[in-house]
Amino acid sequence: MSAVTTTAAPSANLAQRGKGAFLGLLAWAVGLLFFLPVAWMVLTSFRSESDAATNPPSLTAPLTLDSYREFFGGGASPWPPLINSLTASLLSTLLVLVLALPAAYALSIRPVKAWRDVLFFFLSTKMLPIVAALLPIYLIAQNIGMLDNIWLLIILYTAMNLPIAVWMLQSFLAEVPASVIEAAQIDGARLPVILYRVIMPIAGPGIAATSLICFIFSWNEMLFARVLTGVTAQTAPVFLTSFITSQGLFLAQMCAASFAISLPVLAAGFAAQDKLVQGLSLGAVK
Template identity: 65%
Template sequence: MTAILPRTLIGTSTPEKRTRVRNRKAWLGVLAWVIALVAFAPIAWMILTSFHSETTAATNPPSLFAPWTFEGWASFFGAETGVSPLPYFINSAVTSLGSTLIVLILATPAAYALSIRPVKKWSDVMFFFLTTKMLPMVAGLLPIYLIAKQLGLLDTTTILILVYTSMNIPIAVWMMRSFLQEIPAEILEAAEIDGAGFFFKFVKIIIPLASPGLAATALICFIFSWNELLFANALTSVSAATAPVFLTSFITSRGLFLAKVCAASFAVSLPVLIAGFAAQDKLVQGLSLGSVK
């Protein structure tokens, strides 16, 4: 004879419990929207300020309903100085994309050796990668400058690509290792039984399965390279100057420059925002896959 169990014991939720769950989800949704709006408020204010004149942009408190003008954007595109921002953006794209590609080529096999086929004392290797991020970047500025000067690499995109590659490899190895550890070992064992070699497994199995992690790692390395200013400002002057260096040229000791800086800041941030929006699905999937927090 089948016993009749209470509804609370067989896992059926009561209407009151379902209502509490819906209310909790609704409040969490409202909280998420509030956090998103607070996080977006500085960006929205920067965009709004870029369409104000320098006089109204510098008022305190700032004027929200001041007349709009394109003076700041005209200055950014060289209306006053005649200097186009295009070469600076090209330099940033070349250095960021070039260094990111090299980082992925070097970090993925290294992460494979530290996860799927771990080398001896792999923990010491990971600790070494971690310690390289503990050194302040300014501490290595003078040696790198002297080396670049001796090699004739000052004011070239080559030196920036080398510097950005060395800066991003540690974080890329750490991220890729966490992603590759999530690949089931049974898949690789089955491929080995079928006679697959290392190159086939790496290209046809590991890379496709780790593509969300590759996308997340590439995006983070691209953002770090695009936003870097210290080495770009010290190692370049005219030919290889990047977009952040061009941005700092609007800050002067005379006159007002807030609207110009806001226009330039949004323009410089726009490629990163577009890249993040385009790769948001892969980024969330990759970060969730590797449990990177």
């Protein structure tokens, strides 16, 4: 009996290792499949327009920085749209956190009645297509003189990301031990102190993950910015469309612009990757 058990154990371990190796290779294959278009975009950005337009594309074409020189110093300056995107993304993310943290506290640590219904109500607001609300928002902005105004985008991005932030933060704050909060209350700490001195350090990774996701959503948003802005409040994604002209598509310049505009999001994700992983696993079902 023991001999059969001893023989079966190595076979089970070998099968488990084989399964793990297969899943690892599959994960690498899927990751490379998603990364390939990004790598090709970066490679194309270092090509001339003539080499970028060849079909099939050439892997041995010479590399050049002409597209980046044209993007940063050629025609229209990219800095105002980049500053607008950074302003709208940062301020809207900050407002989302200020509004979402008390709401998540009320729905998790001190739950209100029918808190699940409240959460589903927040989530249901994301089911309305943005294009369905675009015309009323445009008319309201036109009547109050807010067209081509960066503050309009900040308000809209805050409203757009607030339901997701509340939903995510609720799951993160639910993991905060109740004993820690009770101990702070016994020491005489009030709600603002508990929120910012006790809860935020514990749920810091979750807050960082929520902030990064809201920042990315705001940075990449284009429909509102395209319709509601002109020149003054133009954002970086809208600026990208200027490379599609009646003369044709400037592919190398567009790839260079896309890579340059993606760098802030890539840098933020790389800098907060440990917090992002911890935060996304903080509210996981164990």
